Amino acid sequence: MNELRTLLDGRGLVESPRWHGDRLYFSDWSAGEVVAVGLDGASEVIARVKSLPLCTAWLPDGRLVIVSATDGLLLRREHDGSLTTHADLGRPGWNDVVADGRGNVYVNGFESISGEDFGPGSVFLAPVDGPVRQVAGDITFPNGMAVTPDNSTLIVADSYGGALLAFDIGADGGLSGRRVWADLGEAAPDGICVDAENAVWYADVPNRHCVRVAEGGTVLRTVDLDRGGFACTLGGPDGTTLFITAAEWRGMTDPDMVTPRSGQVLTIQVDVPGAGWP
Numbered sequence: 001m002n003e004l005r006t007l008l009d010g011r012g013l014v015e016s017p018r019w020h021g022d023r024l025y026f027s028d029w030s031a032g033e034v035v036a037v038g039l040d041g042a043s044e045v046i047a048r049v050k051s052l053p054l055c056t057a058w059l060p061d062g063r064l065v066i067v068s069a070t071d072g073l074l075l076r077r078e079h080d081g082s083l084t085t086h087a088d089l090g091r092p093g094w095n096d097v098v099a100d101g102r103g104n105v106y107v108n109g110f111e112s113i114s115g116e117d118f119g120p121g122s123v124f125l126a127p128v129d130g131p132v133r134q135v136a137g138d139i140t141f142p143n144g145m146a147v148t149p150d151n152s153t154l155i156v157a158d159s160y161g162g163a164l165l166a167f168d169i170g171a172d173g174g175l176s177g178r179r180v181w182a183d184l185g186e187a188a189p190d191g192i193c194v195d196a197e198n199a200v201w202y203a204d205v206p207n208r209h210c211v212r213v214a215e216g217g218t219v220l221r222t223v224d225l226d227r228g229g230f231a232c233t234l235g236g237p238d239g240t241t242l243f244i245t246a247a248e249w250r251g252m253t254d255p256d257m258v259t260p261r262s263g264q265v266l267t268i269q270v271d272v273p274g275a276g277w278p
Contacts, residue, residue: 004223004268007243008037011263012256014245015191016055016096018278019235024243025064026265027054030256034066034077037265039236047077057099057278065105069094074107074126087126095121096191098145098154098277103128104173106135106154108142123156127173135175136167144191144231146200149276155181157189157202164189164200164213182217191231191245194276201242203229205249210242212270223268228258234274242270 012030019025023036025046032050037043051068058064064077065086072094076086087105094109105126121142125135141160147153147169154175156165162184168177182200189202199220201212205228212221223242228249235241244266248259 002269004225004266006264007039007041007267008043008265009263010261011035011247011265012260013052013230013247013258014263014265015053015230017191017231017233017243017245017265018056018058019233019243019274020058020062020064022237024233024235024265025056026243026245027056028263029054030258030260030263034064046081047083049075049083053095055096057097057105059099059105060101060103065097065099067094067097067107069109074105087132089124089126089132096143096145098147100147100154100169100173100277101149101151102173104169106145106147108139108145108156123154123167123175125173125175135173136178139165143189144193144202146192146194147277148194148198149196155192155194155200157192159188159190162187162189164192164202181215182213184213184217187211190229191233193233193274193278195234195270195272196239196275197272199272201232201234203232203244203246205230210244221270225266227262227264233278234270236267239273239275240270242268244268 016027033045034047066075072089072092074087097107099105108123121139123136143159144157154167164181166181167175192202208225210223232244248262
């Protein structure tokens with residue numbers, strides 16, 4: 001039951017795994033595709049958006065939002081499969097996204113600074129009602145995000161800071177009470193998810209593993225990989241399947257960033273089911 005299995009192979013830079021209904025949805029950044037795959041391995045492309053990054057989140061009403069980073073837009077996939085603008089983010093440079101149980105959408109990313117590739121990262125809120133606004137800043141490299149099941153806390157992976165940061169979510173969706181949820185030392189946390197015991201799973205590209213940690217940083221379990229782990233999520237019929245998107249990382253200076261066709265969706269059974277969002 002603890003064996004790592006390959007659900008899907010031969011993809012590019014795979015990211016943003018999200019369990020919804022009875023299938024896993026993930027993004028292939030290399031192909032500009034959002035893909036759905038069943039537990040039998042059968043897959044289909046459900047959206048095509050030429051964007052890198054290309055991350056997604058499910059709204060409570062069952063519609064999918066997609067970050068079109070290069071256009072500075074948050075798109076929404078309607079029930080008929082069409083794409084429309086959910087929110088105008090005002091500029092390019094966006095990365096990951098999560099929607100809470102009330103329909104508030106959090107998007108993180110960077111604003112270019114003259115003479116630099118990117119500046120400190122920030123988190124913006126696209127609320128159910130009202131304009132998009134910044135709700136957190138000064139994050140070295142914001143990556144994966146998750147919301148606890150009571151909608152009270154947003155957790156953000158700071159890949160370059162080697163930490164998971166936590167923020168209290170206010171009634172209006174605003175963030176306060178910034179704190180280090182877990183100091184991860186030399187880790188580089190990427191995509192994350194929360195489980196029913198308030199632990200966080202994070203994927204790590206350079207260290208080639210996925211790790212479950214408690215608040216404070218105690219390591220509870222490690223799943224070793226033979227390539228970089230970009231993101232992970234919990235799902236399956238009982239919520240205890242850990243889905244991992246992984247690929248052979250070549251670095252930011254390589255045009256492909258990953259070895260072509262090295263992208264995989266992996267699964268392994270765990271003891272504690274997922275909770276919260278994604």
